[in-house]
Amino acid sequence: MTAQSYRRMVNAGNKIVVGLQRLGVAFGPMQLLTVPGRRTGVPRTFPIAVNPIDGQHYIVQAYPKAAWVANARAAGEVTLTRGRRTAAARLTEVPVEERRPLLRKLVADSPASVGKRLTTGLADAPTPDAVAAAAERIAVFRIDPVSA
Numbered sequence: 001m002t003a004q005s006y007r008r009m010v011n012a013g014n015k016i017v018v019g020l021q022r023l024g025v026a027f028g029p030m031q032l033l034t035v036p037g038r039r040t041g042v043p044r045t046f047p048i049a050v051n052p053i054d055g056q057h058y059i060v061q062a063y064p065k066a067a068w069v070a071n072a073r074a075a076g077e078v079t080l081t082r083g084r085r086t087a088a089a090r091l092t093e094v095p096v097e098e099r100r101p102l103l104r105k106l107v108a109d110s111p112a113s114v115g116k117r118l119t120t121g122l123a124d125a126p127t128p129d130a131v132a133a134a135a136e137r138i139a140v141f142r143i144d145p146v147s148a
Contacts, residue, residue, distance in 0.1 A: 017047040024084045032081040033059065038074035050080070050143065051110075053102055059091065060106065061139040064121040069139045077146060091141040099135040104128040 017030055029049040037044050046068040051058045061069050072078060072091045080089050094102065107115040108128040115126030123134035131138070 104132040
């Protein structure tokens with residue numbers, strides 16, 4: 001499967017996940033991340049996995065050039081929706097050296113599909129060490145709640 005056909009398949013799957021989440025169907029670690037576009041300011045919604053690691057919650061970039069990453073860097077604050085619950089959150093990008101142990105733990109403690117997802121141009125192999133070694137190419141954000 002080429003990278004382009006894989007990306008088309010992922011985009012089609014994302015539309016299904018967004019539709020189900022908007023209907024109130026929450027499943028797995030998936031949530032909807034809504035963030036203003038960095039150039040237009042128009043809200044953009046992306047399905048993402050929220051990963052609990054060592055008592056914190058993180059979002060990890062799974063694909064190169066993911067638009068949500070650039071938008072989140074520019075906006076700082078986002079909205080996360082799971083089923084019918086929505087909350088504002090602040091995303092704090094984790095420095096590269098702090099990403100390595102988080103990525104290693106994520107891949108080691110998750111199903112094999114998590115590591116494989118990170119080999120779409122980011123990591124060389126789906127192993128904990130290979131993913132950790134690719135930390136400079138994989139954006140990791142810690143989710144901090146926004147107090148009202």
